[in-house]
Amino acid sequence: MSVSLDPxxxxxxxxxxxxxxxxxxxPDIEDDSLVEMYREMxxxxxxxxxAVSLQRQGRMGTYPPLSGQxxxxxxxxMALEDDDWLFPSYREHAAAHVRGVGLDRTLRYWMGDERGNAHRGLNVFPVAVPIATQVLHATGAAWASDLHGDDAAFLCYFGDGATSEGDFHEGLNFAGVFDLPAIFFCNNNQWAISVPRERQTASETLAQKARAYGFEGxxxxGMxxxxxxxxxxxxxxxxxxPDSAGDDGSxxxxxxxxxxxxxxxxxxHTTADDPSVYRDDDEVERWKRKDPIPRLETYLRDRGILDDESVATIGRSIEDEVAEAIEAAEGTERPAPTEMFDSVLAERTERLDEQAAHLERLRARYGDEELLE
Known part of the structure; x- marks a missing residue:
């Protein structure tokens, strides 16, 4: 069993x-797919x-930026096949788009429209804001798939902070015991909100935690x-x-x-966070020298896959696509406030009905604008 310990x-x-x-x-990737990879990034x-600008203008709620990731x-x-599943945390906007989730739907979700988080017809699980809960969801789905004899894999994203949660350990332990088709993908972006990586765990790497569960890390x-x-x-x-040789002991x-x-x-971490309080500009600038986008662009230019004209064309198409997504999201009729009670459980309980009715009485008395104030 191989586990990366040394940087x-x-x-x-x-x-x-x-x-x-x-x-x-x-890796053997077709030129068209490499250009797609660059464009998606x-x-x-x-x-x-x-999206950050929309939030600052009051046109969207709290939003978790992804730049750098x-x-x-x-x-x-892009490595996934059609039948595979993606389980995001709350920051995987780009990964979800690769799998077919429209940018307008992502915007709608962060604007408070839960319908933007329903990905029917796509193998993308809903966004998980609680830390590490999606690890259990992905593990359970992988187990169910394995029991059914399906040939699908389950890719689950989470941050470095999630590795300090019990759900992380329980999910990985279960996956290791039952040999599940799961890939646990830790986005170690060095900070769990304001807590630095070194304050979370004494492990030399996060990858080596796989050793405790009997599989490879x-x-x-990541850039x-x-x-x-x-x-x-x-x-x-x-x-x-399956590895017929069973070199990993499986x-x-x-x-x-x-x-x-x-x-x-x-x-x-989100638009409600001020990172200048806990990290310095020099650290950010050091990491920006590892920026993944110019790295890939340089590689593609050197191979003759991209040039000035194609780069400019991609840039213009991206601006148009995002502008259209914003227009579509803001042009969608807003859900009724009481719809917030519809997505709590599979069916409304009596208590939820009471809360919805109370909200309707308040709306009738004060109006939505006054309630928001």
């Missing part, structure tokens, strides 16, 4: 300048900036989309194709994997 073992293909590292093997970055999200999501440069794609593809293979069973993607969030 020198961290998987990396592109260095900070966008050059393939000596001895690194580039740029789209996520532009969308992120516009595009490579981890896009690289991993791997640490990857290198090619490396992320590669390790996720390898994890998917283990989740679907006796030829399918195996889960824990991936620790080392990265950085450039912005705030």
């Amino acid at each position: 020198r073992d961290r998987v990396q293909i592109l260095d900070e300048e966008g050059t393939v590292r000596e001895g690194a093997t580039v 740029r789209l996520a970055r532009h969308f992120d900036g516009r 595009e490579a981890a999200q896009v690289g991993s999501a 791997v640490q990857v440069d 290198d989309p090619l490396a992320v794609y590669q390790v996720t593809s390898e994890a998917l293979s283990k989740a679907k194709s 006796g030829g069973a399918i195996r889960p994997t824990l991936i620790e993607a080392v990265q950085y969030r450039f912005g705030a």
Whole structure:
């Protein structure tokens, strides 16, 4: 069983300048897919900036930025096959878009419209705001799929802070015991809101926590989309194709994997957070030199896949797509306030009906505007 303990073992293909590292093997990805990967990352970055602006203008509620984490999200999501499932936390806007969730739906959710979080027809689980609860959901879904004999894998995202929650340990332990087709993807962005990585755990890496549960952990440069794609593809293979040799002690069973993607969030934890209180500008600038977007762009330019004209064309199409998504989200009829009670449980309880009726009486008496004030 292999577990990455030494930072020198961290998987990396592109260095900070966008050059393939000596001895690194580039994954076999078609040129069109590489351009798609680049476009999805740029789209996520532009969308992120516009979403933060919308929140600052009072046109959207609290929003969790993703800038800096595009490579981890896009690289991993693009490795999935159609039948695989994605279980997000609350920051995987780019990964969800790769899997078919429209940007307008993401905006609607953060505008307070729960209908934006219903992904019918897509193998994308609803957004999970509570920390690490989605780990249990993904583990349970993987178990059910395995019992049914399906050939699907379940990719679950969470932050470094989630590894300090009990749900994380319970989910991984269960997956290890029952040989589930699950990939646990930790977005280690160095900060759990204001708590630094080193204050959360004495483990040298987060990847090595997989050892306790009997399966493999791997640490990857989360700002290198090619490396992320590669390790996720390898994890998917283990989740679907049993190792007949059973080198990891599994006796030829399918195996889960824990991936620790080392990265950085450039912005705030959410728009309700002020990161300047707990981290300095020098730290942010150091990590920005690892920015995943120019790294991939340099690689694609060097291979002749991108040039000035194609980069400009992609930029214009991205601006149009995000503008259209904002228009669509803001043009959607707002749900009635009482609809907030519809998504709490599968069916409303008597208590929920009482609360909804009370809200309707208040609306009738004061009106929505006065209630909001």
